Amino acid sequence: LAQKWPRVVRKLVEDKANGSAVISELKSTVSGFVPITPTESKEARASSVTPYFEAGNVFIPEDTEAPWVPHYVSELLEFPAGSHDDQVDSTTQALNYFRNGSGVILTREQMQQARFRF
Incomplete structure (x- = not known):
């Protein structure tokens, strides 16, 4: 999705359950993650x-x-x-x-x- 919409600079992700794993796995290749609790x-x-x-x-x-x-x-x-x-x-x-x-x-x-x- 980051490649499809490159102008999106922030990606809000719930920092719990699968969201934490997504942030951890992708933060080195996709920028702009904002953890939300x-x-x-x-x-x-x-x-x-x-x-x-x-x-x-x-x-x-x-x-x-x-x-x-x-x-x-x-x-x-x-x-x-x-x-x-x-x-x-x-x-x-x-x-x-x-x-x-x-x-x-x-x-x-x-x-x-x-x-x-x-």
Whole structure:
């Protein structure tokens, strides 16, 4: 994935279970790993970023531009009762990372120019 998207400079990885092993195994060949240690449950993390969605501050590409969008949105809407939650978990980790002042946040105008919906 790092080769597919070379402009991604940070890779957030939960520093527990398999995440620790991933960081350890790949850190010498892939740069930009940022260990994340969650302190709350998945449900609590999702609840804490819900206001961003409600306020229209989470931008999701049009499904005509990104064919993965319907599955992604379905997983978000089915959480926590859905059979999968990996994308929900990574979304909440990223939004919390941004909320804490890390990473790059684009303005609404920049996202509109990039043809994303909100």
